[in-house]
Amino acid sequence: MPPTPATAEALAVPSPAAARRRARGWWRRLAAVGDSTPATVGVAVILFWLAMAALAPVVAPYAPNATDLAALAHTTPSKAHWLGTDHLGRDLLSRILWGARPVLVIAPLAVLGATALGCLLGLAAGYKGGWIDLVVTRACDIVLSFPVIILYMIILTHFGSSAWNIVGVLTLTKAPIIARIVRGLTLDLREREYVTAAKMRGESALYIMFVEILPNARGPLIVDMCLRTGYNIIIIGVLGFLGIGLPPPDPDWGGMVKDTYGMMMVWPHMALVPCAAISSLVVGFNLLAVGLREIGLRD
Amino acid sequence: MARFAAKHCAFLLLTLSVVSFLVFALNEFSPGAVARKELGAYATQEQVELLTRQLGLDRPLLVRYADYVGKVARGDLGYSARFKAPVTGVIWKHLRNTGLLAALAFACIVPFSMLLGIAAGMRESSRLDRAILIFSTVMASIPEFALGVFLASVFVVWLGWLPGTATLVAGGGWSVGAQLVLPVAVVVLFDSGYVISMIRASMVEVMQRPYIRTAVLKGLPFRAVILRHAVRNAMITPITVILLQINYLVAGVVVVETVFAYPGFGRMMLEAALFKDIALVEAGALVAVSLAVVTNILGDAAYMLLDPRIRA
Numbered sequence: 001m002p003p004t005p006a007t008a009e010a011l012a013v014p015s016p017a018a019a020r021r022r023a024r025g026w027w028r029r030l031a032a033v034g035d036s037t038p039a040t041v042g043v044a045v046i047l048f049w050l051a052m053a054a055l056a057p058v059v060a061p062y063a064p065n066a067t068d069l070a071a072l073a074h075t076t077p078s079k080a081h082w083l084g085t086d087h088l089g090r091d092l093l094s095r096i097l098w099g100a101r102p103v104l105v106i107a108p109l110a111v112l113g114a115t116a117l118g119c120l121l122g123l124a125a126g127y128k129g130g131w132i133d134l135v136v137t138r139a140c141d142i143v144l145s146f147p148v149i150i151l152y153m154i155i156l157t158h159f160g161s162s163a164w165n166i167v168g169v170l171t172l173t174k175a176p177i178i179a180r181i182v183r184g185l186t187l188d189l190r191e192r193e194y195v196t197a198a199k200m201r202g203e204s205a206l207y208i209m210f211v212e213i214l215p216n217a218r219g220p221l222i223v224d225m226c227l228r229t230g231y232n233i234i235i236i237g238v239l240g241f242l243g244i245g246l247p248p249p250d251p252d253w254g255g256m257v258k259d260t261y262g263m264m265m266v267w268p269h270m271a272l273v274p275c276a277a278i279s280s281l282v283v284g285f286n287l288l289a290v291g292l293r294e295i296g297l298r299d
Numbered sequence: 300m301a302r303f304a305a306k307h308c309a310f311l312l313l314t315l316s317v318v319s320f321l322v323f324a325l326n327e328f329s330p331g332a333v334a335r336k337e338l339g340a341y342a343t344q345e346q347v348e349l350l351t352r353q354l355g356l357d358r359p360l361l362v363r364y365a366d367y368v369g370k371v372a373r374g375d376l377g378y379s380a381r382f383k384a385p386v387t388g389v390i391w392k393h394l395r396n397t398g399l400l401a402a403l404a405f406a407c408i409v410p411f412s413m414l415l416g417i418a419a420g421m422r423e424s425s426r427l428d429r430a431i432l433i434f435s436t437v438m439a440s441i442p443e444f445a446l447g448v449f450l451a452s453v454f455v456v457w458l459g460w461l462p463g464t465a466t467l468v469a470g471g472g473w474s475v476g477a478q479l480v481l482p483v484a485v486v487v488l489f490d491s492g493y494v495i496s497m498i499r500a501s502m503v504e505v506m507q508r509p510y511i512r513t514a515v516l517k518g519l520p521f522r523a524v525i526l527r528h529a530v531r532n533a534m535i536t537p538i539t540v541i542l543l544q545i546n547y548l549v550a551g552v553v554v555v556e557t558v559f560a561y562p563g564f565g566r567m568m569l570e571a572a573l574f575k576d577i578a579l580v581e582a583g584a585l586v587a588v589s590l591a592v593v594t595n596i597l598g599d600a601a602y603m604l605l606d607p608r609i610r611a
């Protein structure tokens with residue numbers, strides 16, 4: 001990191017130069033992503049799917065639920081249907097493109113929810129200590145000791161499955177892990193000089209937790225959010241596959257596999273295509289996480 | 300040691316009571332639900348109310364819960380509506396099958412991931428390390444159902460070497476052994492991705508320690524440094540992770556069991572939840588949580604035995 005000249009201008013709070021420097025810092029970090037091959041591949045895959053999801057109404061050749069009865073005679077890939085059709089004559093390419101949308105909304109939303117809740121619990125437990133710490137850690141231990149997939153089955157079959165319910169259960173079951181990470185980091189960070197300085201300035205506990213401690217804990221959290229998004233995509237797929245995911249008929253990658261894997265001996269492409277789609281997206285997020293960790297190690 | 304045991308037993312009891320209460324409350328909160336389930340959709344309201352009163356379901360939730368706990372403590376877990384048999388027998392049968400799958404998978408995961416993890420971690424950033432890192436990342440990224448579909452499309456559809464279902468009943472010209480190959484392979488590949496990366500990380504850390512440098516500098520062959528100095532210390536952290544996989548193997552294999560129609564515990568829980576078989580769901584949740592907590596305790600115990608520094 002090149003030493004920046006400490007001028008009077010830099011000390012002024014809202015100066016444009018400081019903002020520029022901050023922007024340069026972000027740019028440098030983005031450029032570092034390009035140095036790591038796994039991170040680059042990961043970003044490329046994620047951007048590809050984001051673009052496909054955003055442009056689905058434009059690029060998808062058919063409506064996602066439109067059935068082409070004539071195509072049922074030849075469901076395999078053809079000129080009219082590039083990836084073939086499913087057992088109801090719906091175009092697989094269009095359904096894959098449209099199916100990217102719910103996944104790319106629900107998974108990050110649930111990660112954000114879990115990170116927000118987890119940070120809140122972890123900061124409170126780590127900074128305040130005492131009975132808050134005891135209650136939070138015990139509650140987290142209990143949630144974490146429960147085999148999650150069985151928890152999902154019980155909750156989703158009871159309350160019914162909708163996008164919001166899936167976001168809800170993912171948030172609740174993933175927050176404890178983040179709380180545990182943040183609590184560990186907080187225990188370490190609260191002993192630092194800048195926290196003591198803030199305390200002496202008379203800042204409130206909320207200010208210290210969110211302005212002094214949280215920003216310094218973001219490194220491990222960002223890597224974790226990447227991994228977590230990948231896991232969430234897997235879980236959304238698994239829920240769809242088990243028949244407790246997003247309700248039909250709108251395309252959902254896991255549900256598409258569930259509907260067609262029984263016909264694999266005859267038409268393997270119907271299950272293979274959505275499997276390839278979901279696998280590639282998760283590989284993208286996990287490669288990005290691997291790359292981010294590499295970059296972090298090198299600094 | 301006595302304090303350790305007492306602390307963990309207390310946590311086991313606390314977890315079991317919280318989970319059992321939550322699952323109980325979730326399923327039986329509304330008084331008519333159980334009777335309605337029993338009688339079916341065409342029963343009249345009076346019939347439902349009568350049965351509710353006969354079964355004592357109109358009592359307050361906490362009283363019914365205490366009643367339920369008493370029954371469980373006596374070993375009476377109820378009657379499964381889905382399988383038309385006592386819950387205890389149903390759970391045992393399915394748990395045994397999953398145990399077979401889990402044991403086979405575990406026997407493969409441990410040597411496989413130790414080999415790859417140690418090979419990757421002994422020279423950080425070498426070509427071998429990068430290759431293994433990418434392999435384990437990709438394997439951990441492919442959802443189990445997708446891995447199952449990929450493997451089945453090659454070995455079942457294309458080559459025809461293996462059966463696509465594992466019902467554990469020899470038939471269609473396939474032995475039980477052949478049926479087990481694909482489910483075990485899926486579990487091993489998916490799960491070892493994670494274990495490999497944990498062992499690798501631990502190995503990388505150990506290789507930077509001064510005692511490794513000393514061993515190298517005093518002229519020990521690289522093989523001896525790895526086997527005698529590095530591996531033993533590098534396995535301390537991952538042993539917990541490996542033991543925690545037992546928990547995943549018992550409850551988390553529901554997807555693999557569904558792909559291959561394997562009559563195991565996870566698929567039984569899915570069927571019970573979908574069928575709203577309340578007695579089976581409640582008992583199954585208790586079994587799953589007990590297993591999870593017990594493997595947790597085993598992990599902690601193993602950690603203490605391996606690392607004398609934290610025994611105090």
